[in-house]
Amino acid sequence: MADRSKRLRATLLVLFLVNVLNFYDRQALGAVLEPLRREFHLSDAQLGGLTTAFTLLYAVAGLPLGRLADTWSRRKLLAAGVAAWACLTGLGGLARNYTSLAVTRLGVGVGEAVCAPAATSWLAGLGPAARRTRAMAWFMMAVPVGGFLSFSLGGPVAQAFGWRVALAVAAFPGILLAPALLSLREPRAEPYDEATAPSASGKSAGPWHLARIPAFGWIAASGAIVNFALYSFSTFLPAMLARYHGLTIARAGVWTGVGSGVSGCLGALAAGALGDRGADRLGASLAARRLRLAAATALAAAPAALEGALAPAGNVAAAVGWLMLAYGLLQTYYGLVYAAIEDIVPAHLRGTAMAAYYMAMYLCGASFGPLATGKLSDWLAARAAAAGSALEAARATGLHQAMYSIPVLALALAFVLWRAAKAAPSS
Numbered sequence: 001m002a003d004r005s006k007r008l009r010a011t012l013l014v015l016f017l018v019n020v021l022n023f024y025d026r027q028a029l030g031a032v033l034e035p036l037r038r039e040f041h042l043s044d045a046q047l048g049g050l051t052t053a054f055t056l057l058y059a060v061a062g063l064p065l066g067r068l069a070d071t072w073s074r075r076k077l078l079a080a081g082v083a084a085w086a087c088l089t090g091l092g093g094l095a096r097n098y099t100s101l102a103v104t105r106l107g108v109g110v111g112e113a114v115c116a117p118a119a120t121s122w123l124a125g126l127g128p129a130a131r132r133t134r135a136m137a138w139f140m141m142a143v144p145v146g147g148f149l150s151f152s153l154g155g156p157v158a159q160a161f162g163w164r165v166a167l168a169v170a171a172f173p174g175i176l177l178a179p180a181l182l183s184l185r186e187p188r189a190e191p192y193d194e195a196t197a198p199s200a201s202g203k204s205a206g207p208w209h210l211a212r213i214p215a216f217g218w219i220a221a222s223g224a225i226v227n228f229a230l231y232s233f234s235t236f237l238p239a240m241l242a243r244y245h246g247l248t249i250a251r252a253g254v255w256t257g258v259g260s261g262v263s264g265c266l267g268a269l270a271a272g273a274l275g276d277r278g279a280d281r282l283g284a285s286l287a288a289r290r291l292r293l294a295a296a297t298a299l300a301a302a303p304a305a306l307e308g309a310l311a312p313a314g315n316v317a318a319a320v321g322w323l324m325l326a327y328g329l330l331q332t333y334y335g336l337v338y339a340a341i342e343d344i345v346p347a348h349l350r351g352t353a354m355a356a357y358y359m360a361m362y363l364c365g366a367s368f369g370p371l372a373t374g375k376l377s378d379w380l381a382a383r384a385a386a387a388g389s390a391l392e393a394a395r396a397t398g399l400h401q402a403m404y405s406i407p408v409l410a411l412a413l414a415f416v417l418w419r420a421a422k423a424a425p426s427s
Contacts, residue, residue, distance in 0.1 A: 007185060012135065014180050015119045016142055018082060021173050022115045023146025025089040025108060026054075028170040031154030031253045032163035033239050039163075040098050044236075044381075044399065048374030051235055053102055058109035059362035066117030066355020070348060074118040079181040081118075085111030086174020093164035116358055120338060121350035122186065133290060136342070137272030137335025144264020144331060147234060148257040155238065155253015210356055215287065215344055218420035219337060220357050222413055224365025226298075226333050229409040231365075232373040233327065234260070236399060243396035245316045259320050263328030267297075271335035287343035288424040294336040295417035301329035302410035309403050313396075323406075330410065337417070344425060377402040 029036065033047050069077055088107035095101035123135050150170065158166040210216055234256075241252040274293055308322030338354075345353040381398025385391060 011184050012123070012138060014177070014184060015078075015123065016139055017173075018078060018177055018181065019115060019119060019139055019142030020146045020149065021082065021086065021177060022112050023143050024150045024173075025085055025170050026112060027147055027150040027234055028089060028092075028154055028167055029105070030235050031151045031238055031256075032158040032166055032249075033235070034242055034249050035158055035163045036101075040101075042098060044239075044374035044377045044395075045371065046098065046374075048235065048370035048372075050102055050105055051231060051370040052368060054105045054109040055231070055362045056109075057106050058113045059359040061110045062113040062117060062355040062358045062362075063352075064355075065113050066351045066353075066358075069114070069118040069121055069351030069355075073186065074122045074351075075181055075184055075186050077114055078118050079178045081111045081114030082174050082181065083111075083178045086171045086178075089174075090168050090171030093167035113355075113358075117351040117355040120342070120354050133274075133335050133339040134272040136338040137268045140331075140334035140338060141265050141268035143334060144261050144268065144327075147264065148261025150257065151238060151253040151260070152257030153253075155257070156250045158253075159248065159250040210345065210349065210353055213344055214423040215291070215420050215425070216341070216353070216357075218416055218423055219291075219341060220360035221364075222294075222333075222337065222416045222420060223357055223361030224363075225409055225413045225416060226330060226365075227361050228365035228369035228372075229406050229413070230327075230330060230369075232369040233323075233403075233406060235370040236373060236377070236403070237323070240396075240399045240403060241316065241320070243392070244313055244400040245319060246314060247316065255316065255320050259324035260327055263324040264331040267328035267331035268335055271332040285343070285425050287340040288421045290336040290340045290343070291417050291421035291424055294333050294340075295414045295421060297329045297332040297336075298410050298417060299414035301326040302407040302414070304329065305407040305410055306404075309400070309406065313400075326406065326410065330413075333413075333417075340420075340424065373402050373405065376405070 029047075029050060036042065037044075037047060065077070065081075085108045088104050088111060092101055092104040092108070095104060119139065120136065123139055153169065154166045157169055238249070238252040238256045241247045241255055242249060247255065271293075304322050305326035308319050308324075308326060311319035311322065341353055341357060342350060377395075377399040379398070380401045381394045384394035384397040389397060
């Protein structure tokens with residue numbers, strides 16, 4: 001038993017570190033947007049388009065890779081994915097123009113599409129459903145930790161040595177993590193298969209069975225909304241702090257990295273502590289209760305995000321404090337909702353379900369969040385310039401005003417998650 005617990009902890013640690021690198025490399029450009037913009041003479045729409053191209057290919061590649069995670073070795077699949085995306089992140093530092101940089105980001109997207117389906121389906125089979133939120137929350141705490149490393153390291157490294165070196169630094173950990181994955185042992189069976197929906201059981205159910213689970217559609221819609229908001233947030237917050245609040249690239253990266261790291265980790269820990277409690281409270285299923293908690297935290301994030309956006313230019317502490325409170329509240333989403341997904345789908349479709357969820361959320365939300373926010377920023381900047389503002393001042397105003405979309409999206413997320421909880425199995 002002690003050896004089994006030790007193996008479980010080692011597996012969770014390695015998968016957590018893999019996910020940290022996943023989000024570190026995914027957000028590596030966020031900390032270096034301003035030097036990229038100046039070197040290649042890019043608009044905000046073009047900058048947002050890099051993330052859009054990444055996420056579109058990520059979404060499409062994820063579905064076959066998710067199915068592969070259900071039928072092949074997750075350990076080998078993850079190791080290959082880590083090696084691929086780390087190498088391509090480093091190659092991005094050799095880009096000579098916008099097009100060559102975009103090509104490397106597309107390659108990173110294919111490699112990273114392996115991570116979520118393979119790792120979450122692996123984790124779901126390691127323990128009982130009553131502890132699933134905690135495992136998912138720890139795993140998804142990699143989102144703020146990866147962001148912290150990306151911004152707090154990427155910004156200062158880019159300022160000191162250039163953005164190309166910052167991408168090379170982001171790629172290095174993959175050299176260690178790919179062999180570490182190959183040293184793990186996968187469970188041969190999933191003894192704690194406790195999918196809560198009776199109709200979701202049975203080996204005869206195929207991938208199209210997911211469309212017949214009512215709550216799954218609402219959950220996929222919630223993924224589109226939360227990632228539209230969070231991808232826009234992480235892509236443009238350092239640039240907004242630099243333009244509107246007057247910080248250097250390094251300080252903007254550190255403020256964003258430390259703030260998102262601390263608040264995101266606290267949000268993930270809160271999700272893990274609350275999401276596994278009271279399985280039978282008020283007659284509700286674990287899935288329904290987890291989804292209601294996620295709806296409540298999304299609702300609370302809306303006024304916090306609004307206060308952060310309302311902070312006047314130069315009041316960095318107020319802006320970052322309120323925005324990071326909103327970020328931490330939104331980060332509870334992952335542990336709660338990912339556990340709910342594993343609750344309502346059969347074990348042999350978990351990788352496929354996560355890939356389908358990711359495809360829906362990226363195609364309908366995350367892929368267009370930064371692009372739409374960038375276009376909104378450019379439009380608002382043009383209005384400010386037409387009203388007489390200098391070019392850089394107008395761009396600062398445009399990006400600041402575009403961030404008012406975050407509280408609106410938090411309200412929409414709360415509603416969709418409440419509908420998902422209503423549709424979840426009742427027992």
